[in-house]
Amino acid sequence: xxxMRSIGLGSQILIGMAVGSVLGIGLGEDVxxxxxxxxxxxxxxxxxxxxxxxxxxxxxxxxxxxxxxFGRLAGKTMTYYVTTDVIALILGVGAMAxxxxxxxxxxxxxxxxxxxxxxxxxxxxxGMIPTNVFAAFAEGNVVQIxxxxxxxxxxxxxxxxxxxxxxxxxxxxxxxLFRRLVDVILLTAPFGIGALMAVTVGTYGAALLGxxxxxxxxxxLAQLVVFVGYMGLMKFGADRSPLRFLRETGPLWATxxxxxxxxxxxxxxxxxxxxxxxxxxxxxxxxxxxxxxxxDGTSVMLGAVLLFTAQAAGVSFTPASLVxxxxxxxxxxxxxxxxxxxxxxxxxxxxxxxxxxxxxxAIVGGIYRLVDMGNTTINVMGDLVGTSLVTRSxxxxxxx
Numbered sequence: 045x046x047x048m049r050s051i052g053l054g055s056q057i058l059i060g061m062a063v064g065s066v067l068g069i070g071l072g073e074d075v076x077x078x079x080x081x082x083x084x085x086x087x088x089x090x091x092x093x094x095x096x097x098x099x100x101x102x103x104x105x106x107x108x109x110x111x112x113x114f115g116r117l118a119g120k121t122m123t124y125y126v127t128t129d130v131i132a133l134i135l136g137v138g139a140m141a142x143x144x145x146x147x148x149x150x151x152x153x154x155x156x157x158x159x160x161x162x163x164x165x166x167x168x169x170x171g172m173i174p175t176n177v178f179a180a181f182a183e184g185n186v187v188q189i190x191x192x193x194x195x196x197x198x199x200x201x202x203x204x205x206x207x208x209x210x211x212x213x214x215x216x217x218x219x220x221l222f223r224r225l226v227d228v229i230l231l232t233a234p235f236g237i238g239a240l241m242a243v244t245v246g247t248y249g250a251a252l253l254g255x256x257x258x259x260x261x262x263x264x265l266a267q268l269v270v271f272v273g274y275m276g277l278m279k280f281g282a283d284r285s286p287l288r289f290l291r292e293t294g295p296l297w298a299t300x301x302x303x304x305x306x307x308x309x310x311x312x313x314x315x316x317x318x319x320x321x322x323x324x325x326x327x328x329x330x331x332x333x334x335x336x337x338x339x340d341g342t343s344v345m346l347g348a349v350l351l352f353t354a355q356a357a358g359v360s361f362t363p364a365s366l367v368x369x370x371x372x373x374x375x376x377x378x379x380x381x382x383x384x385x386x387x388x389x390x391x392x393x394x395x396x397x398x399x400x401x402x403x404x405x406a407i408v409g410g411i412y413r414l415v416d417m418g419n420t421t422i423n424v425m426g427d428l429v430g431t432s433l434v435t436r437s438x439x440x441x442x443x444x
Contacts, residue, residue: 053230057298060238068245075246078239082302085236088229089299089308094184096222096311097332098193102215104328105197106208114198114329120437121330124430125338126374132270132340132422133373136347137366139266145258146355146404186307187336194329219328223318226311233295237302244302244413256411259352266344267418274429282432292320293428300424304416306335309424317431326438327431334427339377341422342387345415346373349391353404372397387419388412 068075108114140146172187174180180188200211275286290297296316300309310332317327350369354361361369376390376397388409395405408415 053233053295056234057237057295060234061241061298061302064238064241065245068242068247071242072246075242079243082236082240082243085229085232085240086303086305086308088232088236089226089303089311090184090305092222092225092229092311093307094181094186094189096219096226096314097186097335098181098189099215099219099222100314100324100328101190101193101332102197102200102328103212103219104325105194106200106212106215107325108201111198111201114194117326117329117434117438120434121333121430122337124433125334125426128270128340128426128430129338129343129374129377130370131273132266132343133347133370133377135266135269136263136344136349137351137369138347139262139344140259140348140351140355143258143262144355145255145262146352146357184307186310186332190329190332190336193332219324223315226315230295230312230315233299237298240302244417247413256407259348259408260411260414262352263345263348263415264418266348267341267422270340270344270422271425274425277429277433282429282436284432289320289432292316296424296428297421300421301417304413304420306339306420306423309420310335313424313427317428322428322431322435323438326435330431330434331427334430335424338426338430339387339419339423340426341419342390343373343377344422345387345419346377346391346394349405349408350394350398350400352408353395353400353402354398356404357400359400369398387416 064078067078105114108117172191174185174188174192177192179185180192200208200215203211275289278284278286278289293316296309296312299312300306303309313331313335314327317331318324347369350373351361373394376394391408392402392405395402
């Protein structure tokens with residue numbers, strides 16, 4: 045244990061991933077016996093995520109000077125989220141247009157059926173408002189919990205000074221308590237992430253053949269472009285060194301790739317934002333909201349799956365129809381759950397919305413965890429980059 049503590053958490057996680065990969069290669073699918081260890085780690089992170097989001101956000105909102113400051117923060121955050129999601133969707137479509145993995149595929153017609161419907165804008169907005177506070181917490185609905193915390197935080201700002209100060213102190217104390225809980229949970233990260241990596245390598249080692257390999261390559265290349273864009277934003281928009289940013293946030297990316305869950309990674313994301321000295325009054329709002337609404341990695345995947353399916357079915361999209369592709373994809377990406385595999389169901393609905401056969405999208409499900417490793421990492425990275433940009437913008441106004 046003394047040796048483990050001396051090499052740091054990031055190095056411990058890398059060692060765990062390396063050992064897990066070796067076990068996955070050596071044992072193959074038999075390594076699935078380690079899955080409960082990885083699942084336990086995910087459960088512990090989700091356990092801490094919900095109360096941490098609520099009290100961290102309360103502490104952040106009540107640290108703002110007034111309601112006007114919160115409105116400005118929300119406007120900047122949502123503008124960034126929507127803009128990057130649209131760009132990511134276009135990149136996903138573009139990658140498939142270049143590599144054309146679906147061309148020449150033969151569909152069997154054996155997989156069909158209804159998997160859901162595209163939500164309207166009204167459905168998305170109404171779905172953000174809980175009808176039952178306790179149900180929102182029980183279901184782990186992050187966006188509804190964000191709305192509850194924001195409303196309670198605004199109400200706190202409007203209270204008389206004595207009551208407000210007392211509540212603000214309580215919010216900060218409880219938020220600190222749950223951040224410390226995350227620190228405790230992260231002591232198990234090398235074992236949990238190592239087990240998840242072992243299962244992934246053992247399960248999917250031989251699955252990357254033919255069209256699936258080109259599809260996965262296309263998704264990763266598009267996400268790489270998004271990543272390069274992020275680093276440019278960090279350098280020129282947030283005035284932060286990209287290399288230093290990646291070095292300081294390394295354990296977070298190991299967590300996102302291993303858990304493939306924005307919600308499970310949220311606890312680590314909040315702790316990371318604190319460590320790289322982002323203001324809690326900003327990240328307490330942007331990161332929980334981004335876990336639900338900012339899905340750049342998922343948007344890349346959605347655009348890629350749609351065009352992959354269209355190519356296999358011999359369907360072409362006109363330039364005008366791409367407007368519908370982007371709008372529907374944007375709505376669906378906002379509604380994808382922050383849990384492992386949540387984006388896969390959304391991908392099936394997306395394909396069905398354009399009257400395409402869901403067979404190809406269903407086949408993608410066979411390697412979806414490999415896709416989701418990139419999705420989740422890009423999703424969470426986008427949240428942190430956006431938080432850094434908003435922080436820089438607010439600092440120029442003289443706001444700490």
